[in-house]
Amino acid sequence: MINVNGLGWQKVTKDNFPSEGLTITLPYPSGTGRNTHDYVVSHMFTADMNGFYAGDIEYPTVTKTEKGLTFKVYGLSPVSIGWKEISSSASQST
Numbered sequence: 467m468i469n470v471n472g473l474g475w476q477k478v479t480k481d482n483f484p485s486e487g488l489t490i491t492l493p494y495p496s497g498t499g500r501n502t503h504d505y506v507v508s509h510m511f512t513a514d515m516n517g518f519y520a521g522d523i524e525y526p527t528v529t530k531t532e533k534g535l536t537f538k539v540y541g542l543s544p545v546s547i548g549w550k551e552i553s554s555s556a557s558q559s560t
Contacts, residue, residue, distance in 0.1 A: 480515040483542055487516075493534040495549060500530045503549045507535070512543040 468478045468488065476482070494500065505528045511518045518524065518541060526537040539545065 478542060480513045480542060483515060483540075485516055485540075487538040487540045489536060489538045490545075491531065491534050491536045492547070495547065498549050500532070501552075503551055505530070505535055505547060505549045507537050508546045508548075509539045509541065510543050510546075511541045513541070515542075516540045 467475045468484075469475045470484060470488075494503075498505075507526050507528050509524045509526065511520055511522045511524075513520055524540065526539060529536045535547065
C-alpha cells in the first residue's frame with residue numbers, strides 16, 4: 467500500500483509504482499542508532515519495472531535522520547538493511 471501526496475492509501479503494483487521512486491523512512495533497527503552505526507540498504511527487483519529488470523539489485527543512498535533511515539527505492543521488492551558499529555577510533559578521527 468502507498469499513499470502518494472496524501473491522496474489516500476491504494477494498493478501498489480508495478481504499473482502504478484511512482485516512476486520517480488518512493489522515499490522511505492524506517493526506524494533504526496533495535497540496538498542501533500544514528501550516531502553509533504552505519505547502514506547499507508539493498509533492494510532486489512522481482513519484476514521488470516522503472517528501467518530495472520527482475521534480479522537487479524539497487525543500493526540506495528542511506529541518510530541517517532532523527533526519525534530513522536531514509537532512502538529511495540524504485541520498485542516493490544524485498545529490502546535488506548545491514549549495519550555495523552562505528553568504531554570509537556573512527557569517530558574520534560573525524
